[in-house]
Amino acid sequence: HGHDTKFDVHAQDDSGNRFDVEVQRDSSGANRRRARYHSAMLDSHMLKESQRYDELKDSYVIFITEQDVLKQGDPLYKIERIILNNDEHFNDGGHIIYVNGAFKDDSTELGRLMHDFTCANPDEMYYQEIAKKVRYLKRDNGGIKEMTEYYDKWEREIAEDAAEEAIEQRNIEVAMNLITDGTLSYDAIAKATGLSIEKVRELANSKSA
Numbered sequence: 001h002g003h004d005t006k007f008d009v010h011a012q013d014d015s016g017n018r019f020d021v022e023v024q025r026d027s028s029g030a031n032r033r034r035a036r037y038h039s040a041m042l043d044s045h046m047l048k049e050s051q052r053y054d055e056l057k058d059s060y061v062i063f064i065t066e067q068d069v070l071k072q073g074d075p076l077y078k079i080e081r082i083i084l085n086n087d088e089h090f091n092d093g094g095h096i097i098y099v100n101g102a103f104k105d106d107s108t109e110l111g112r113l114m115h116d117f118t119c120a121n122p123d124e125m126y127y128q129e130i131a132k133k134v135r136y137l138k139r140d141n142g143g144i145k146e147m148t149e150y151y152d153k154w155e156r157e158i159a160e161d162a163a164e165e166a167i168e169q170r171n172i173e174v175a176m177n178l179i180t181d182g183t184l185s186y187d188a189i190a191k192a193t194g195l196s197i198e199k200v201r202e203l204a205n206s207k208s209a
Contacts, residue, residue, distance in 0.1 A: 005037065005038060005041045007021075007038070007041075008020075008021055008022045016057040017057045017059065018042045018058075018059045018060070019060045020038050020039075020041075020059075020060070020061045021062045022038070022062065022063050023117075024063055024064065024065045024066070024069075025065075025066045026066075027065060027066070027067055030063040030065045030069045030098065035061050035096045035098075036096075038061045039061045039096060042061065043056065043094070056093060057093065058095060059093065060095045060096075060097065061095070061096045062096075062097045062098075062099065063098050064101055064114075065100065066102065066118075067100075067101065068100045068103075069100075070098055070100075074100065075099070075100050075103035075105070075108070075110055075111065076097065076098070076100065076110060077097065077098040077099075078095070079095070079097070079098070080095065081094065099114070101118065102114075104118075112126040113127065116130045122134040122135040122138070122139075168195075171193040171194055172193075172203065174193050175190075175193045175199075175203055176203055179200070179203060179207060180207070186200045186201060
């Protein structure tokens, strides 16, 4: 019933707190309102029916960006809601964190991690957990096969998404022509094109605006 969201990494800790980690090379992908939307999506799936709001666990949206998106020169930005009257933390359990991927100071844990995120050679990485996985995926036959299968699946999904988008766009064009013709009812147009009646009404309203 709204904009679809796919998390890069969706995790949960032992306390039930939820984490969404997004890795963004394009700075536009780390839009502040996108962070807000992802935070809302985490929350919307956390409570079951009849659960109380005070049972809502903390949520963390973490954007790891290639450049310093917020442009304040800091390696890490923690965003929290505050009460503007007195700058007191609102403490609603929602947390947004931006990690500056351009910060690669190897004297800090974060700097070393950001180095490893952009390092192609596992032998030059600081964190052995990452190096071990990269070594497996790039040099081990099993890992290479796994990555090949992943990319094949990824390319198929892109092709399927493009085909679905093309079909929807064609159905919208047909619907617009039928609306202009004025012979069929909105319900009949929806059935003929496979679009929802709400979508047909939206197209009709946009045409008359």
